[in-house]
Amino acid sequence: MDRPEVRDLVYFVAVAEHRHFGRAAEELGMAQPPLSRAISRLERRLGVRLFDRTSRRVDLTPAGEVFLRESGKILTALDSGVRRTQQAARPRRLVLAAPAGTGVGLLAETLDAYRRGPDPVPVEVLFTTDMGAALRSGTADAAFMCSTDEFDGLDAVDLLDETPVALLPAGHPLAARDGLTVEELEGDELFRAQPPPVGLDELLDRIALGEFVVVLGASATGRLGSSVVAVPVLGVPSNQIVLAWPRATRSAPRDQLVRTAVAVASQG
C-alpha cells in the first residue's frame, strides 16, 4: 500500500478549510494547478473522491469530512512527535505545566525536593490554563491537573485530596458562613454564571467584582486578599490533585519528578 505523504495532507487540509483551490494555493505559497493535481493524485492513491467540485463550488464528500478529521489527528501527532524528539535531544530539562496560582504550595515543595534529589535536571514551569493540551502537544513533560480534567491519552497518579471551597466576594450574603451545601450554592445566581478559563489572579479579581462565584480546591486560598472569602463546601466529593504525563512516553527525569511529587504529597 502506498501511503499519502505529509505534504498531501497539508494540501488537502488547506483546500478543505478554504473550500477554494485558488485561496488554498495562495496560502500554501504555490500556484493553483499543481495543487489541483496534488489533490487528484491523493484521491487516486486513496481510491476515494474527497471533493465534489464544479467550477463554482468545492465541497467535501462524506469521506472527505472523515479524512479532514483524520488528517488533523495525523498532523498533530506528527508535530508533537517532532517536538518530543527535539525535547529529548537538547540538554535535558523538564517542562512542568501547572494552572496559574498553584505556585505557592505543592508545586514549590515538589520542585524543591526534586532539586535536592538524585540527578536533578533543570525544571521549567509553564503556567497555563490547558495542561492537557500542553502535554498532548509535547510542550510539557508533566502537569499538575484536577481529577475532573480530561485524561484521554494521559497517565496520572493521585497526589492529594483538596477539600472544595467556594470563593465569594467579601460582601456576599453567604460569605460569613462557616460552611455551605451545594444546594445553597446552586440557589445563587452568581454560581450559575460560567467563569471564563483565565488565570487565578484574574479569576480572583472578577470574583471580587461580583461577576461570579467558583468552587476550587483549598490550596488556592493562599493569597486571597481581603476582598474574596473562602468558605468550605460540604457534601461534595473532594477534588483530587493529580500529576499527569503523556501516555506511552518514557523519561527518566520525569519519572523521578513523579516519584518526588508522590513522596512530597504523601508526607506533606
Add this chain to the structure above:
Amino acid sequence: MDRPEVRDLVYFVAVAEHRHFGRAAEELGMAQPPLSRAISRLERRLGVRLFDRTSRRVDLTPAGEVFLRESGKILTALDSGVRRTQQAARPRRLVLAAPAGTGVGLLAETLDAYRRGPDPVPVEVLFTTDMGAALRSGTADAAFMCSTDEFDGLDAVDLLDETPVALLPAGHPLAARDGLTVEELEGDELFRAQPPPVGLDELLDRIALGEFVVVLGASATGRLGSSVVAVPVLGVPSNQIVLAWPRATRSAPRDQLVRTAVAVASQG
C-alpha cells in the same frame, strides 16, 4: 517549520528496527547510500541526531528512541485514518467487533433490532479477542467490550450489568455450590493460573481439561455443555458490558446502531 515526510519516517523505522543500514535498505527495496542520505537529511531537518553510528555499530540515541515510538504512533494514525476514509467512501456498511462467544445473546438481539430499524446498513460482525485494536486501527466501527478493558481513545456507553460467574470443570470441588466468594476462589490453584487470551470455545475446552478457572459475565453461559459448570460469584462488583467506538469520529449508521443497542439492553 518543515515537517519530515512519511517516507522519512518509514525509512527511519526500518533502520531503527534493523539497527543496520544495509538490511534496512534491502527490506525497503532500495540501495543503502540513498537510505544513509535520507536519514542524514531527516536528522538535519529535525536538528537532532537519531543514531550513534560507527562503521560497525548502529545504535539509537535517546532522542532516536523517542522518535521511534512517536513514528509508530504517527504511522498508525496515518494508516487508520486512510482506512476510515476508505470505509466512509465505499457503500456504507458497519463492522461490529465482538469477543467470540457473544453471539447468542445481546449481539443477536441488537443486530435484529437494528436491521428492522430505520435506514439499516449492512452489518458485518468481526469476532476477535482484541476489540480495542480493531477500533483504533479503523477496522471496526463499534465493538462490544467489557468495562475492564482499556478505553484510551475510545468512547463508550454502558449497556447492562452482568453478574459474574465462575466457570469450573464439572468435577471441581466447588462446582456443586450455589455461590462462591472471592476468598474461596483465590484459595484455588486453578484460579491463579493465567488464562490465555483465546476465544470462548477454546477457553471452555481448556477449562473442561482442568487447566484453569475463570470469572466471566453471566451471558457467556449460553452453551457451556456438560463438562463446564457456572457458579455465581458473590461480593464482586458486576461486570459492565459496554458498546465502544473510536473517539472523535462521526457516523450516522453507527450512532443508530449504538442507540439500538442501548434500547435493546434497557428493555431486554
Add this chain to the structure above:
DNA sequence: ACGATCGGTACCCTGGGGGTATGGATCGAC
C-alpha cells in the same frame, strides 16, 4: 450573450531522491 471566475489540462523545467562506484573506518583472523 458575454464576461468573470475557477478548476482542469498541456507543456516545460528544476531539484530532490534514487542508483552506482568508491572511499575510509573498524574489527576479526592468523
Add this chain to the structure above:
DNA sequence: GTCGATCCATACCCCCAGGGTACCGATCGT
C-alpha cells in the same frame, strides 16, 4: 601487524515527481 571483510559515508550521475506558466472549458451573474 597485516589482510580481508564488513559497513556506513561521500561523490557523481540521472531521472522523474512535483511545481510553474499558459490556456481551455464549464458555470453563473448580469
